[in-house]
Amino acid sequence: MDIKSKLAPLVGELFTNGKGSGMSRAVSKKERAAREFRENLQVYQCPICSSAFLAKEGGIQCGSGHFFNLARKGYLNLLMGAPSTHYSKDLFSARKNAFAHGIYDPLVDQVAALVEASGLQRPYGVDAGCGEGSFLARIQRHLAGARLIGIDISRDGIQLASTHEQPIMWCVADLAELPLAAGSMDIVFNILSPANYDEFRRVLKPDGILIKVLPGEEYLREIRLQLEGIHSYSNQEVVAKLRENLEIQRHVHLRYQVPLSMELWQLVIEMTPLTWHRQPGAVPPSDLTLDLELIEARCV
Numbered sequence: 001m002d003i004k005s006k007l008a009p010l011v012g013e014l015f016t017n018g019k020g021s022g023m024s025r026a027v028s029k030k031e032r033a034a035r036e037f038r039e040n041l042q043v044y045q046c047p048i049c050s051s052a053f054l055a056k057e058g059g060i061q062c063g064s065g066h067f068f069n070l071a072r073k074g075y076l077n078l079l080m081g082a083p084s085t086h087y088s089k090d091l092f093s094a095r096k097n098a099f100a101h102g103i104y105d106p107l108v109d110q111v112a113a114l115v116e117a118s119g120l121q122r123p124y125g126v127d128a129g130c131g132e133g134s135f136l137a138r139i140q141r142h143l144a145g146a147r148l149i150g151i152d153i154s155r156d157g158i159q160l161a162s163t164h165e166q167p168i169m170w171c172v173a174d175l176a177e178l179p180l181a182a183g184s185m186d187i188v189f190n191i192l193s194p195a196n197y198d199e200f201r202r203v204l205k206p207d208g209i210l211i212k213v214l215p216g217e218e219y220l221r222e223i224r225l226q227l228e229g230i231h232s233y234s235n236q237e238v239v240a241k242l243r244e245n246l247e248i249q250r251h252v253h254l255r256y257q258v259p260l261s262m263e264l265w266q267l268v269i270e271m272t273p274l275t276w277h278r279q280p281g282a283v284p285p286s287d288l289t290l291d292l293e294l295i296e297a298r299c300v
C-alpha cells in the first residue's frame, strides 16, 4: 500500500484544518487524535446538554450546536468554565519523571493483572483524574485493543499527557460531569484522585468495573515522617464511601520500597501535594515506601 492510500483513511475529511495536505507529510498528532475521537465518538456526550456529538472541522459539535475544539497537540477541551486545581506544571512534570524511574511499575502490573482477570475484551476504559497520563500510557501497553480515555480537570496535566505516544484520547474535563454517555465504559480507573461515584455508576456498563487506587497507611511514609513526625494515614473514610456506592469485589494491598537517589527524592518531593506547605530535608532517606490499596468494585 502506498503512503497516500495509507494516509487517506487516517486523515479523512472531518477534523482536518485543511492546511498542509502534502502527500509525504507524516500524520500529525492532531490528525491521529482526530481519528481516535471520530472512531469512538459514540461514547462521548456533550457536557452542557448531554446530547451526542458529530465530528466537525477542528473539533466536535453536539446536536444543539455546542462546539469543542481539538487542540493542536491532539486533546479535546470539554471543560465548562475555569478549572479548579492546585496542581502545577512542575508537579505534573516531576510526576512524569518519577513514573519514568519506574516507581509505579508494580502498581501498573497489578492493575493490569486485575483487568486481565476480569476477562473484558477490547474494553473501553476511562482514567478519571489521569493527571499527566503516565499511568494510562503504561496500562495501555498491557491491554491490547483497549480504547482508553484520559480525563483531567487540569489543562497543564492533559497537555503533558498528550505528549505520550500511545493512542489514548485525552480530554480536559471534570470527572464530576464526565463527557461520556451512560453505560459506555467497561472500566473506570481512578488512581490517587478524587472520585464521583454517581458519575462512575452512570458511565459504567452493567458488567463494568471501577478500579480505584488509594494511598495505604504508609504511602510515602518517609515524606510524612519528615513533615509531620508521623508516618501513617487512614483511608478508612474513603473506603467506606466507596462501599456505600459500589460493591467491592477485590481489595488488594500492595506495599513495596524503591531505593532513593538524590534525583528521585527531589522528584518525589515535587510530585506530591504533601509538600505544598512544607518541604522535607534535602538528604534522601535510603528507601521510599509505596503502600497502595487497589479496589475493584462493581455497580449493584
Ligand SMILES: C[S@@+](CC[C@H](N)C(=O)[O-])C[C@H]1O[C@@H](n2cnc3c(N)ncnc32)[C@H](O)[C@@H]1O
Binding pocket: 085, 087, 095, 128, 129, 130, 131, 132, 133, 134, 135, 151, 152, 153, 154, 157, 173, 174, 175, 176, 190, 191, 192, 193, 194
Ligand atoms: C494526585 S493527582 C493523581 C494523578 C494521576 N492519577 C496519577 O496517579 O499520576 C490527582 C489528579 O486529580 C485531578 N482532579 C482533581 N479534581 C478533578 C476533577 N474534578 N475532575 C478531573 N480531575 C480532577 C487533578 O488535576 C490531578 O491531576
Ligand SMILES: [Zn+2]
Binding pocket: 046, 047, 048, 049, 050, 051, 062, 063, 064, 065, 066
Ligand atoms: Zn450540547
